[in-house]
Amino acid sequence: MNIPHHRRLATLVALGFSAALAQGAPQAPAPDSPEAKQARLAWFKEAKFGLFIHWGLYAIPAGEWKGKHVPGIGEWIMNRAKIPVAEYEQLAKQWNPVKFDPDAWVQMAQDAGMKYIVITSKHHDGFALFDSKVTKWDVVDATPFKRDILKELSAACQKHGMPLGFYYSQAQDWHEPGGAGNDWDFGPDLGPDGKERKDYDAYLRGKAEPQVRELLTGYGPVALIWFDTPRMMTPERARRFSDLVRSLQPKTLIDGRLGAAGDYVSTGDNVIPAQVQNEAWEVPATINHTWGFRRDDQDWKSPGEVTFKLVDIVSKGGNYLLNVGPTAEGVIPQGSQETLRTVGRWLKVNGEAVYGTGPTPWGDELGEPSAKGTKDLRGNPLALPHNEWRVTTRPGKLYFIFFQEPRAPFELPPMKNAVKRAYRLADAEPVEVKVENGRPQLVVARPIRDPMATVVVVEIEGDKVER
Secondary structure (H helix, E strand, C coil): CCCCCCHHHHHHHHHHHHHHHHCCCCCEEEEEEEHHHHHHHHHHHHHHEEEECCCCCCHHHCCCCCEEECCCCCHHHHHHCCCCCHHHHHHHCCCCCCCCCCCHHHHHHHCCCCEEEEEECCCCCCCCCCCCCCCCECCCCCCCCCCHHHHHHHHHHHHCCCCCEEECCCCEECCCCCCCCCCCCCCCCECCCCCCCCCHHHHHHHHHHHHHHHHHHHHHCCCEEEEEECCCCCCCHHHHHHHHHHHHHHCCEECCCCCCCCCCCEEECCCCCCCCCCCEEEEEEECCCCCCCCCCCCCCCCHHHHHHHHHHHHHHHCCCCCCCCCCCCCCCCCHHHHHHHHHHHHHHHHHHHHHCCCCCCCCCHHHCCCCCCEECCCCCCCCEECEEEEEECCCCCCEEEEEECCCCCEEECCCCEEEEEEECCCCCCEEEEEHHHHEEEEEHHHHHHHHCEEEEEECCCCCCCCC
16 A cells, blocks of 8 residues: 555654653663653654644733733733733633634644644643642633643544643743742742742642643653752752653753753744754744734744745754644634635645754754854844745655755755655656756746745665765
């Protein structure tokens, strides 16, 4: 039976994830060893494209409080409007997302070509989307909905073979006196002398660590734990969390925001590095301008923009974790669904150039340093990006992804390898290769066929490019 490449890869990602999470394998390397880390990362490096879901009580006010517009991202409304805990708690009485359909969510992610899902189990407002025995501030005990959202989503993901991870705000918890971040109810985290003013360890040991334990013991295989904003997370505190993860599900990935090095690097929000990165990494990104739902933000990225960002990230060796913010009723906004499904249709044809591929062997096509040598706010050199084309790799294959009509003919970047043949990925139509002055050139038919991006596969002698 001839199974399409993108479906084979989806199966490999799911099987790789399942195998990576298998417990009790004989002679397994120590969890902290480089071998164990690479084994954990194997499915992640295949996946490339994931769905982030920010969902919680903040979807009810959706950017407004007491009739006033509150600037900023939707899930930070409690902080931005300095809403007292007692007032914010009243939102739980309104939480009844009767249109929540976990199977439909997973199906949408699959339609979009996404290979894993990460959902907010507890964001900074401290509210848990699961049935926590540690606190009553959760979806089962505090709301009329009384259903464990994570339990239902976990079951749907397992049914569809979709790896599931949990975002967990380990440090900031605006609901708890000992949690970081709430200075309007409980005062600042630090005093003038720089010393902690709250009983932070009591919060960590009494709520955060036990809830992470619940997530790792009650919801099946956990693909990853996505920690965030590591305020006051000393190495010893971070180690307590990593020890918890490694002892309960040693193959579960830890992201880069725990407060100590994880299995992979999380870049800044919506921050795409300018060049190839040599370690495993992921860009968490929004599809509009907010993470949690805001009713006034319908500015969805176009399918073309999402496709370019995905390919750009993959060509630099990373993963793209793209967010949606469902409404309080449990509906993923239609505009974001349409964008994602359009990207998914492109990936269904061209996924071989994305999933499981390696980064560009060149890099000049990515951009050039700013002539003034200026740096961004993070101290990284500013670059002037190019957006005409990108390239990804497999042994013996180069995937040239054209977002604009290439030069005619298109001269391949310098390499010693001979070119065996070239063809369009979408329909296997041959692409002429000619050599001038020792440099292979592609004669790509115009206009390019796909308005999103056209992929030309170049097969070469040898497994990798020799420069």
